[in-house]
Amino acid sequence: MLRSLLAAVPVLILTLPALARSGGHGPLTVRQLAPGVYAAVGDTGRGSEGQPNTGFVVTDSGVVVIDAQSSPAHAQRLAAAIRSVTHRSIKWVILTHHHPDHHFGTIVFRRLGARVMAHPDLRVLAAEGGEDALIADWVRVVGLDAMRGFEFADKPDRPVTATDTLQLGGRALVVIHPGAGHSPGDLLVWLPRERVLFAGDILIEDGVSMMVDGSSAELLRALAVIDSLDPTTVIPGHGSIPRRPRELVGQTRAYVTGLRSSMRTAIEGGAPMGRALQSLPPADENRPVSLNSRRRRNAVRVYLEEERIYMGLDSAP
Numbered sequence: 001m002l003r004s005l006l007a008a009v010p011v012l013i014l015t016l017p018a019l020a021r022s023g024g025h026g027p028l029t030v031r032q033l034a035p036g037v038y039a040a041v042g043d044t045g046r047g048s049e050g051q052p053n054t055g056f057v058v059t060d061s062g063v064v065v066i067d068a069q070s071s072p073a074h075a076q077r078l079a080a081a082i083r084s085v086t087h088r089s090i091k092w093v094i095l096t097h098h099h100p101d102h103h104f105g106t107i108v109f110r111r112l113g114a115r116v117m118a119h120p121d122l123r124v125l126a127a128e129g130g131e132d133a134l135i136a137d138w139v140r141v142v143g144l145d146a147m148r149g150f151e152f153a154d155k156p157d158r159p160v161t162a163t164d165t166l167q168l169g170g171r172a173l174v175v176i177h178p179g180a181g182h183s184p185g186d187l188l189v190w191l192p193r194e195r196v197l198f199a200g201d202i203l204i205e206d207g208v209s210m211m212v213d214g215s216s217a218e219l220l221r222a223l224a225v226i227d228s229l230d231p232t233t234v235i236p237g238h239g240s241i242p243r244r245p246r247e248l249v250g251q252t253r254a255y256v257t258g259l260r261s262s263m264r265t266a267i268e269g270g271a272p273m274g275r276a277l278q279s280l281p282p283a284d285e286n287r288p289v290s291l292n293s294r295r296r297r298n299a300v301r302v303y304l305e306e307e308r309i310y311m312g313l314d315s316a317p
Ligand SMILES: [Zn+2]
Pocket: 097, 099, 182, 201, 237
């Protein structure tokens, strides 16, 4: 029994998501986007499989952190990066949503005295098996060491369900719920004076945002909100910061509308889901957010959406 378990270990490690087995080693790369506005850039070139992007804003009255990293160890790295820039206290953490890679480090900032701004809808598919199962799954992704000291800490002190402006030390951070495109608890963080937008996972560097916790109609609505803000700089939830924000928004919109129209055509032609999906490569085993997995899971979601519209259960947006 033990032998077979041990034999299984290397395979497991190889097939785990590539996220952060680096488990909090080495400093974070921090980029200044505007005076006092920083992005800690996660892994690029991996779509949404790597460490997410986070950010922080230094004001005269303290620091606001945007997203809290994927584990307490990763959050410690972010805290160290903030300390390398300022010794002002960390007052707030704003969470762009409630997926574990974006909030599992929140407890570190709470222990430093920060309060949390987030959407109060904490539901995500990944947590359907309960909190213990979610933690166990996540330990397999980031490793046990990285999770030392973990506690859930994403329940907001200041819930945002529409729009709320956080004023701190002469700065304004506008926190907007643009609908449930990526997840029910999505928030955008917008700095109007600096024209910098933290988009969370509504945008991913490769343009293939996940809709399985949200919906395609709401994602399109969220993209329209981003366009209406007309940001100069956009920080996607994962991956490199695009040179031209509008292009990434446009690429994401083209992907979503293209998927919708191909699923609609399939349904109108009487194709069952299996046939509608057959041109897509299979999802990658043990990599639920790889590009192939995202494309297939999104297609399943959108097929079901279009089927409901076709049957008259939902109205076409
Ligand atoms: Zn997410």
